[in-house]
Amino acid sequence: MPKIKINNLEIFADPGSTILEAAKEHNINIPTLCYYPDLHINSDCRICSVEIVGQKGLVTACSTPVKDGMDIKVNSPRALNARRTITEMILANHDAHCTTCIRNLNCELQTLADNLGIDATRYENILEPKAIDTSSYSLVRNPNRCIKCGRCIDVCQSVQSVSVLEIIGRGRESVVSPAYGKLIADVFCTYCGQCSSVCPVGAITEKDDTDEVWKALDAHSKHVIVQVAPAIRVSLGEDLGLPLGSIVTGKLISALKMLGFSKVFDTNFTADLTVIEEGHELINRISNKGVLPLITSCCPAWINFAEHEYPELIDNLSTCKSPQQMFGALAKTYYAKRENIDPKDIYVVSIMPCTAKKTEARRPEMSVNNEDPDVDTVLTTRELAKMIKQMGIDFNNLRESNFDKPDEVTSGAGAIFGASGGVMEAALRTVKEVLENKPLKILDFEQVRGTEHIRHADVEINGATYKVAIVNTLGSAREIAEQVKTGNSPYSFIEIMACPGGCVGGGGQPYGTTHAKARERMHSLYQVDRLSKIRKAHDNPAVSNLYTSFLGNPSSSIAHELLHTHYTNKR
Amino acid sequence: MLEMKLVSKRFGLIDPYSIDDFIANKGYQALKKALKADKLDLLDEIENSKLRGRGGAGFPVAIKIMALAKEISQPKYVICNADEGEPGNFKDRYILEKDPHSIIEGMLIAAYMTNAKTGYIYIRGEYSLQIDIMKNAIKQAREKNYLGEAILGTDFSFDLEVRSGAGSYVCGEEFALLESLEGKAGRTRVKPPFPTSRGLFNKPTLINNVETFATLPVIIDIGGKEYAKIGTASSTGTKLISISGNVLKKGVYEVPFGISMRKIINELGGGVENGRKIRMVQLGGECGPIIPEYMLDMVIDFERFEEFESKTGAGALIVIDDRFDFFEILKRISEFFTHESCGKCIPCREGNYHLLKIIDRFVNYCATEKDMNLLENTAMVLHHTSLCGLGQSAPTAIISALHYFRGTFQKRIEASLSQEDRIYAKN
Amino acid sequence: MILAEVLKRFPKKKEYLIEILLEYQKQKETHHFEEHELKEIANYLNIPESRVCSVVGFYTFFSTEPRGKYIFQICRDLPCQLNDNFDLLSSIQMILGIKVGETTQDGLFTLEYTSCLGHCDKSPAIRVNDKIHGSLSLNKLKAIVAECKEKENA
Known part of the structure; x- marks a missing residue:
């Protein structure tokens, strides 16, 4: 059993487990954002970056397997700064009108920002507002709130095999969207809503009929x-x-x-x-x-x-x-x-x-x-x-x-x-x-x-x-x-x-x-x-x-x- | 003589469309030698040569080959990364268009050592001519049974296909390349697992750079220990260097490791135009560090490059003379990465654009101390947290610029302040 | 060339998607894809259309907007910029009478940016369809455009 240290606490981790799993096992919280228990680890958000003493870069806890002797600092100044900086970047490209969002107080990004104590973002707001898709009876897609974590795509493709949602475009222009940038109602969505269930923010939600x-x-x-x-x-x-x-x-x-x-x-x-x-x-x-x-x-x-x-x-x-x-x-x-x-x-x-x-x-x-x-x-x-x-x-x-x-x-x-x-x-x-x-x-x-x-x-x-x-x-x-x-x-x-x-x-x-x-x-x-x-x-x-x-x-x-x-x- | 032509020995001497020319110039001799040798001995030769990957990261080649050789399951793949997209790099293009069979020969040797049966050469789509040359070379090699079933009467079979890129810098990153080979968008994968255990179609895969494969026949030919005598202790052998920018004789030159950059620029590159001075040089391409003129006595060597923590080892020198605005150069580099970021991970997708925005403030004389701090912080976070090697090295130019040219930033901030004063004065 | 004929030349394996797209787009005078064509390709390879769109949207070679018969791609990376002595961009815009991202009225020329073409030893360089032209001067640039026009009039 690999013996590792997380935040100076010595623990024995299960061989083959990731840093995140080992930490969770011992009630040590490592913040995550794109990670979702039943989905693939795609390690896109980089929020769970932690420092391993002696290594130059940071590693993501969700995807890095434990190794004997690892000395992991979850909240080293470098890791904490990285986490805060990335969160600020997300917020600079996010419709953060939280109080008027369906996910207010139930939003993973909001919770993350709150836990990290973010009270301002140093970045210029670069959000380019896009149209909200209200075409269907079931689901609403608000691309301005999307953080492109990939959960909805994973569930739509690998769990449901429906593949309505995809990342279309490249780099900064990437959007989560149906083929040809179409509306949900114009493609063959089954409306199972699993995307809305795994979305960490208010980007895909049920159509609110209250x-x-x-x-x-x-x-x-x-x-x-x-x-x-x-x-x-x-x-x-x-x-x-x-x-x-x-x-x-x-x-x-x-x-x-x-x-x-x-x-x-x-x-x-x-x-x-x-x-x-x-x-x-x-x-x-x-x-x-x-x-x-x-x-x-x-x-x-x-x-x-x-x-x-x-x-x-x-x-x-x-x-x-x-x-x-x-x-x-x-x-x-x-x-x-x-x-x-x-x-x-x-x-x-x-x-x-x-x-x-x-x-x-x-x-x-x-x-x-x-x-x-x-x-x-x-x-x-x-x-x-x-x-x-x-x-x-x-x-x-x-x-x-x-x-x-x-x-x-x-x-x-x-x-x-x-x-x-x-x-x-x-x-x-x-x-x-x-x-x-x-x-x-x-x-x-x-x-x-x-x-x-x-x-x-x-x-x-x-x-x-x-x-x-x-x-x-x-x-x-x-x-x-x-x-x-x-x-x-x-x-x-x-x-x-x-x-x-x-x-x-x-x-x-x-x-x-x-x-x-x-x-x-x-x-x-x-x-x-x-x-x-x-x-x-x-x-x-x-x-x-x-x-x-x-x-x-x-x-x-x-x-x-x-x-x-x-x-x-x-x- | 600065130059030492091992990999480039046939450049210009043979018709790249003729396999007979290649064979007449000692082509496929190393393969024949290898096919008669014990595979473990061949691995020893590679290990003794201390060859390191020529694509930039400089990973020991023997370790990768050994990892693939150890995998028992089939199929296994050998892939040549010819997605040379890094600005300022064109040495792989030279090999592709001047000596295509040397790449095939190198891949054959690697496949023989590892029991792989299928190979791909992934060539960037911009290299149409080179794709054509390579396809022709494969066809000819197949006709002469250097490729295909029971090669040269042995029980070794291997075949090869060319695949074209379609306009994406990140596909030079090995996982993005694999995704692209599988017919998908070139967005990288999570590591581990690494390609030698789960690569193309999740099967064991060896990926190396064009120059790396082209070097294998050289090593088999002269022997690993002989090869290791060339160059320096930590960087053995020769390196193809692409020189571009403000030099008189732009081009590709093969030199042993351990030669200073100043020598390469002045003696091979012909120096800068009369009366001009070198302001700075970017190493490795746009993902590499920008260094001041006084550092040019540094020698070409992996160990020295590692200080920059970037994929500097591809061997490119972009020489920049004193006509250009420092910040315009940085802006161009930032634009490149903003455009080429695949968008998969957040730091690279969002961060490069913020870097560009901040640099733009320096270009437009409206930068503050705060901007400089944010620039530095953002660049370091990108470097430390991006998912793939390309994302991690995207901010290298900025990080090195802040290190070596901090005064230039300071001056621009001061000039920005006075500019602001002028605007206030006007109002 | 009809799409079906291009498809016939490729195995029904999803890894051939990019090869198929490249080959078909090259054959088309407008160098672009229409929705029904992408759908046909998706059906042929038995993959979701969203995946085809994802690939088309990712690689800069592909377009869903009609383009000119001759696509002029201007490299704007550092090595080319350092050797640009005649303001390549403005010159080509003037010669063709269009801005980057536009196509001439007669559908002959499109002007685009490209990332580094890997011909930095011949900078500044441009790519016109499959061919790369390096060590450009103003006269050379004019000659390239003239040659394209001549071909059309011939």
């Missing part, structure tokens, strides 16, 4: 209802000062009520409904020799990806709408009728861990009256946290409330939709029990859980073995899609989620989401499931009630009209 919602809440003529996606209850707390993985379902409902929503519903309910519809679709395809593998369609970024990159797979996609859109369609039909409200007066907001959901809600197919969107506005976890702060709500001390009817009853199966593998597990619980026609002994399908980007399992139903796969990240989706495209897929059913870990790691989740954090949130979701009275979607009485009172049977014509959709080749 004002739309405030406006709707203020309009007396509107009946404003809200649905909350499964993954929100295990992540929102982080943005409001609670520990990682806190389950905040009850407080979340109270907060939404305080914000002024007339009703607060749980998307888990339509997740249960999705299980029934998609489960029957799978059963149908298996028994009628339909197109297999069946691939899930809850994730809008995956759908965007498939429509553009793999239109050959459109027949493999489940025709089920996502739980968000099933809810929207039911809200403006079933719910409107039941409550006797003109659908035009119902305003549906969803709280989603996702930026792609904003664009999904605007798909022309997602409108039951072919005019207004079923879901009017989509907010990300971050936007909801912002509204709660704007309202001055003391979130931590809120009392717990329950969801409104008819979604009061939801199953644990719906809850785990927020985790990669969750849709698969929820569907298996229903499909296996329905086909075998006897109660499941073990509800936990441990073999489909986990965080690896591609997982496989063999599932035995009625003596036959079915192969299934669970995929997260679009890079891995590409691998599996290639298999399907070339006819080499051994699977019957594939779940695909665009974000690492599924929706718990969604692009609309609190800033600083990492694989490790997503895993914690995932554990909390499985806890929600474990604690649920009902753990199978088909056991949910509210869902059965919906079928008897409104939809008829799964895959009925009205179910098809409201709960199913179609896809388009967008290549």
Whole structure:
């Protein structure tokens, strides 16, 4: 084990570890900026430069492996000066109107400058203002705030394999941009929003729709209802000062009520409904020799990806709408009728861990009256946290409330939709029990859980073995899609989620989401499931009630009209 | 005689388009000798020669070759860096256009020692003529089985391709060059790993400069120990020197290490025009230090160059006479680096532009003491923190200027102040 | 020359991107790329268009703006500047009647800057398309331009 010294502290470091890792292991903080735990080390910002006694230049802690006998000074005058000088250079080419930035007090550059005690920059401001890209429903790109750290590009290219973002140009003229300097809406962005999630500053953010919602809440003529996606209850707390993985379902409902929503519903309910519809679709395809593998369609970024990159797979996609859109369609039909409200007066907001959901809600197919969107506005976890702060709500001390009817009853199966593998597990619980026609002994399908980007399992139903796969990240989706495209897929059913870990790691989740954090949130979701009275979607009485009172049977014509959709080749 | 023609011995004597000319002038003799020798003995020869890389950094060549030879996995690559983009350097161009086969021969010897089967010569796009000459040379070498399968009846196979640059100075940096060879923008990579373990397509790769490869046949020919007798203890052998600027006989001259710059400039370069005085000389190119006239007795030697902490060793002398404004010269250099910075790391991308802005204040007589301090601080931070060697050496001219010509800066600051007074007086 | 014909000569390997771009741009009289051409190249090599754009934007040889049939590139680095006795830049601007970055109305000439051409022994030097002309004087410069024009009239 290499013995090294960091700031005069003698430590034994793991062989092969970097200076940064060794320091972290011993609670020594080395400032970083472009470094991000799950991404490649590209060592571009040079902020983590440290001095090694006896060496002329400085080295970056993130990329330099430890060597026996290294004597490292993190804050030698030379290292500190370099760090400050580089930070000043960044600030001289940055729109530093911090107080009016969406990332104010939540910005890595701001924190860095603050920690370094920078109160002025010695450099002339050289920022040449460029146009802000507000072309899409999901994301806003502000190049004036971009520090070209490369995180967004790395996640877009190496994790998602979408490669919409690139460094275009050279030297001082380099910009992060889609091809040909186009707007986001003019290229095939999947809107997964991972770029916004890893951006250290306010250069790529979700399109902020909170004002739309405030406006709707203020309009007396509107009946404003809200649905909350499964993954929100295990992540929102982080943005409001609670520990990682806190389950905040009850407080979340109270907060939404305080914000002024007339009703607060749980998307888990339509997740249960999705299980029934998609489960029957799978059963149908298996028994009628339909197109297999069946691939899930809850994730809008995956759908965007498939429509553009793999239109050959459109027949493999489940025709089920996502739980968000099933809810929207039911809200403006079933719910409107039941409550006797003109659908035009119902305003549906969803709280989603996702930026792609904003664009999904605007798909022309997602409108039951072919005019207004079923879901009017989509907010990300971050936007909801912002509204709660704007309202001055003391979130931590809120009392717990329950969801409104008819979604009061939801199953644990719906809850785990927020985790990669969750849709698969929820569907298996229903499909296996329905086909075998006897109660499941073990509800936990441990073999489909986990965080690896591609997982496989063999599932035995009625003596036959079915192969299934669970995929997260679009890079891995590409691998599996290639298999399907070339006819080499051994699977019957594939779940695909665009974000690492599924929706718990969604692009609309609190800033600083990492694989490790997503895993914690995932554990909390499985806890929600474990604690649920009902753990199978088909056991949910509210869902059965919906079928008897409104939809008829799964895959009925009205179910098809409201709960199913179609896809388009967008290549 | 100052000159000692080892690498340049065939310059002007042979038709570069004719392999027969080359062969008739002892060409490919060293290769034939090498193919009969034990690989370890060959490595010993290189080690004994104490040859250091001729591209500027002066890294011991034997260490790199040995590192590649030790790698067991295939494929392995041998790459010749002919992206000679440093202003004031053109010695590689001379080899490319006057004796192309000497480079092929050197690469073959390196490939034979290391068991590499594929090679590339990355030539800057501006050298169209040289690309043409090199492609022709490769074609002829292939026809005569100096390249290709089972070379000259042995079980050694090696083939070579020319790749063209497309206008980027930084591609001379080895990792940027690899990126460019892979068909990408020339933005450098994080080190480690180094190319000998993970280079082109992440495979073990040896990258050397044109002159380095062209020197290998010389060493095999005369023997490593003989070669080491030439030059100085720390810098063995000969060096091609590019002389440009205000001298009468600009050109490339091959001299043994240890000769003073004054001798080279006066005796080979023909000195400066009558009545003119040398004001300063920039060593190595625009990335090198600017030194005053009184330092010209310094000899060409890696150890001496290392004092400047820059890639000075490529062997260029840009002679600047007393007609030019000191700050205009610095400004030109800063403009070059601002234009050529790849933009990957922040210090180089942002810093070079700030250096230019500050220098501009000196040019325009509006600089202050504060500017000088900021100039110095910025230059040092760039030097210490830039990601690649080129970024680190970009501020060398400024750092050396502040060191050797501090008085000139001071004077300009004083003149700036009085200029300010004049403006105030006018108002 | 159609792009497809150039593409045929290169393997479908992404490392050939720069070679393909160089070869095709050389063939085109306007020495520039249009969006649909870059898209075709990206498809041929099975790489994202953003990557092609990144390469085109990085190397100074490539352009997405139409350029003249003859591209005059002026070296402005130190060795050339030290040997420029007749104000090369102003002279060429005067002779061609355009400023740096511009193209003549007839589409014949474009004037650009270039970094060092590696011909410092023949400074000042310029590059016209693939050819480098060194040891320039005012008369030599005029002759180069005249030769280009003659070729056009022939």
